[in-house]
Amino acid sequence: MPKDVVGTDDSGVLQSKRNATRYQILVQVAEHQPAVSQQEIADAIGITAQAVSDYLRDLIEQGYVNKQGRGRYEITKEGVDWLITQTDELRGFVQHVSEDVIGQVDIETALARTEISEGETVTLTMQDGVLRAVAGDIGGATAVAVTEADPEQDVGVTNFEGVLDYDLGTVTIVAVPTVQNGGSMAVDPDAIHPIEDEHDLVAVAGTEALATVHRASIDPDIRFGTEAAVEEAATKGQSVLLLASTDELSTHTDQLREGNIGYEVMDLREE
Template sequence: MSKNTDDADGSSVLQSKRNATRYQILVQIAERQPAVSQREIADAIGVTAQAVSDYLLDLVEQGYAIKHGRGRYEVTKEGVDWLMSQTDALHEFVQHVSEDVIGQVEIETAIATTAINEGETVSLMMQDGVLRALSGDVGNATAVAVTDATADRDVGVTDFDGVVDYDVGTVTIVSIPHVENGGSATVDPTLISDYVDTHELIATAGTEALAAVRAASLEPDIRFGTVASVREAATKGLDVLLLATTNVLSAHTDELRDGNISYEVVDAAEE
């Protein structure tokens, strides 16, 4: 075998069949070393003994394994490091599939608006940024309850049919100067009060932003307005008023842009 080019382009075992086979063979060597039977490895991973032989030559050439004699191999430190890097990537992928894909596809959580019994059909709607379930088939989107719930309690739902109809929210970002540039003292409190009336949620990011909101005799719904929380609120249909100190402003706009969330930025010092 020639020098493996998959390593040069950073291909993982999820992207390269060749690297997937090399990964399996290295694991088998680590389990069996130093006495390694090529036939046993071939049977274990479902390839030919000749293929195992070719891969072993390549792994030795790569420095991932060392040959001590006929049928005697050992995984090197470089080989262990490569195995660990690929295993970490696999773990992250499996975790993503388990938590973000399968978990969301199979069972979602809603707030029951009525008493719900396990096994009954429920209607789904988005209200105040929260998925809600109503007993009966009366909406555009339905599901089947997998737990019992009384009103205002969480209920598990699955077997979704239809689409929950709601509009993605928007974000208005009021840029608050850093304290070195005047901070909250440069912001007219009435400006914030005017924006509050047209938004469902107030979030602050930065101490200057919190001070500006409190100067308007208001209290934020989200005091520590992380980029993820603001984006999530808008994704769930809420119009968000975010007051952000200038030094964290770009992090929020980048996140909203990546999430295709509509936003506008207002410079409070210039209003």
């Protein structure tokens, strides 16, 4: 029996190579029981059949596995409990890596406003819904460039510090009746223009809404995927005028509420 199999070890699978191997063997037994050969386990986890035999003997002595006959093994309740404990530890470690480690090295894309060199500290701002980077530490939110860029080129940035200071956008919704209730002809097109001038983008949801902006001689900026697109635009500081047919209205307001985006609904029906 290998020396690393002898005795008990309370270390987790991340600290003990022995327990990592025991964990893999128990998973194989649990997945393929009761008929599972030592060679199959060895092939699955990349160790010798003799090593699997030694580990199985140890697991049987610890009460984690029952042997029912030649090539027939079953995991016990104690073995399942140990697997759950170790799996919880692994899950916590993976969450830590994904949120605290990988999350810190996320790379975002910004639009360079000045010439930027790789490795240089840049200051970030949000303008017209686009993340922008300027060479130097001159603002409240900074990052490190991972690529070089000339002005108006895309640049990768990471290692973010500080707070990006900008206001969320808002959404004004013009409810357009369904065609059964008058459709685009029920909305005053002249009332739309003053509102349009106060917003960065115009979006339409529903054929009645599209017909309404056509009557008003307005080209919409957003026509498809409007629920997600309007929310994202507002999240990036853009004010959006959304014309939505009444049967599309609730899906958009639900999405905006979930995103904590402020909105108002207007009725511009002709009297």
